[in-house]
Amino acid sequence: MIIKLLLVAGLAAAAFLLLRGKRTALGLLMRRSLTLGAILLGILGVLFPGLVTRAANAVGVGRGTDLVVYALCVTFLFVTIAQNLRLAELRDRTVELARKQALLEAELHEREHQGSA
């Protein structure tokens, strides 16, 4: 069944993103085009509900709803992992910023006390 291949490939890609996730320009392009694609497919699906079922049947899924649920699960995983990577990156920056501030403040405190002593 084609859907099994698609889903396994999707989950494997999610694992790959988790392990080697680097935020690249290519990744940004992919995210943008996927979002655009999802919106267009969504509109098509709303206007012609029969298309979803036909697409589902084509990849070996009984109902259109099931196909939508599968797609939703894989997308959710991708979004979660991407958000995690982003948060980790932000945290690294925060740590570095806070550390610089803390070290500067300590130096300042030291100077003030040398000045008054």
Added chain:
Amino acid sequence: MTTTYTKEHCTVLERACVVIPMYDEASVISDVVRAARERFGRVVCVDDGSRDESATLARAAGAEVVRHPVNLGQGASLETGLRRALRDPLTRYVVTFDADGQHSVEDAAAMVAAANDLGVQVVLGSRFLGGIEGASGHRKALLKMAVRFTRATTGLKVTDAHNGLRVFRRDAAEKLRFRLHGMSHASEVLSVIARQQWSYVEHPTTVTYTEYSKAKGQRGYNAFNIVFDLALNRVRAAS
């Protein structure tokens, strides 16, 4: 074990800096800092966003205090402390030391002396070469499991994986970066030692588990979080 200190040792200790990360340790920090100041030239306390008077007390006891504006985790605190310590070009050794009073200053001094005598870059404290006081059987078993895991993954023949008492020579301390900011840094240090092929020895230390240190310590199940952090970090480093 008693160590006899020569004049050279005293100079070395004078040029060693103790780094103590602390988070809400007001009840114990004064004694810990004062004890460390008796032996060592400098003590740097990194206050990781404490809500109590830890910073003021540490400063009064004779420590240089660096205050994180928000809580950043113990690994991040250690790195901040290392940077502060290395700002003084005379500092030759940096000692990492826990704030809860579970380590002994005498052990730390003996370790710096050993680093100097043996000419190694890193000295790691080991509870299992020394003594372990007041720990439960279940805690000991967990620590032993951590050791086995560390040996298997880093290839280092260490006997203790998560001892906070360590000595780094300046050249090693300068290269030390903590990618993992939380509690996983203890194992991270070991994997850095393995990767950079730093020379190291282990030194017996006595760890005293008081009710206070037990309450402040990590929960046992956090070991699994650490394993997860390390595995992810390893795979990413390889790619």
